[in-house]
Amino acid sequence: MIMKTKAKYLTAILFLASVVMYFVPFMGWERLQLRLFDLVQIGFGNKRTEEISRIVDNLPQSQMSLLGYVILGAMFAALVGAVLSVLLKKDAPYFATVILSVLINIVIVFSVLFMKQKMGQMEQVLKLNKTLGESFEINRNLVYIWIGIFVVNIAVSLLAIALPDKKRKKDTRIIYSEQPVKSIQRQYQDKLQIPVQQQKLENQKHLCPQCGNELPENAKFCTKCGQRL
Incomplete structure (x- = not known):
């Protein structure tokens, strides 16, 4: 052709x-x-x-x-x-x-x-x-x-x-193909960020500010030094 x-x-x-x-x-x-x-x-x-x-x-x-x-x-x-x-x-x-x-x-x-x-x-x-x-x-x-x-x-x-003008077709193909790819990447990143943040919260340790003793999650006072939390 x-x-x-x-x-x-x-x-x-x-x-x-x-x-x-x-x-x-x-x-x-x-x-x-x-x-x-x-x-x-x-x-x-x-x-x-x-x-x-x-x-x-x-x-x-x-x-x-x-x-x-x-x-x-x-x-x-x-x-x-x-x-x-x-x-x-x-x-x-x-x-x-x-x-x-x-x-x-x-x-x-x-x-x-x-x-x-x-x-x-x-x-x-x-x-x-x-x-x-x-x-x-x-x-x-x-x-x-x-x-x-x-x-x-x-x-x-x-x-x-x-x-037909091939240049015009090529440009429109790039414009319309990039948009769904970017939106999918954003959705995938958002889904990945949620469990990562949850894992950080779960791995976070509760320590006594006075002596540094590791405490349970809902502790109201330190069992080692008696510091009220």
Whole structure:
């Protein structure tokens, strides 16, 4: 069973793993693969190669800029999620993880579908211009791995939220278990003190204050010196 403390660090690792995926090529053509970070650069006007420039020039720059900002925001959200999952306490990091994971997943799916749609509209143009002879393809396996990272992250967070807080249970167990033990010890000590006191009274000797002669318990005068008691 996964513990809450371990879940915090596991969610941080999963967020950092998703950031690495932004730099993995998973869509494009056979001889020209694109990463999500390439779409950010394209959106900011930084074309990596001449071939990318030819392709991007056929796309609306405003849409690519918006897409670049959206993807960059999702990448920063993943970094923030990694930090929050470690710093926040109680159930706050797990709620934040669920929210951020859902938002980042939406951004990934939207970005991939957007590029697929735009490139599909340009397939004939690209082939006629002999820019790239191959079709635009998406590596679905990498997309599934990427989305799977966030699904596992959400599952871990929901499991951590459902787990009870062990520290609280341990404290209450100590509080409620010590009280009956102390009360039993007190009762046992009280019962022991009564016979001890009785035994002291029984063993106490009656002596004459004048001569020190040992006398019976109810004696009224000393039989040796005649001292009246």
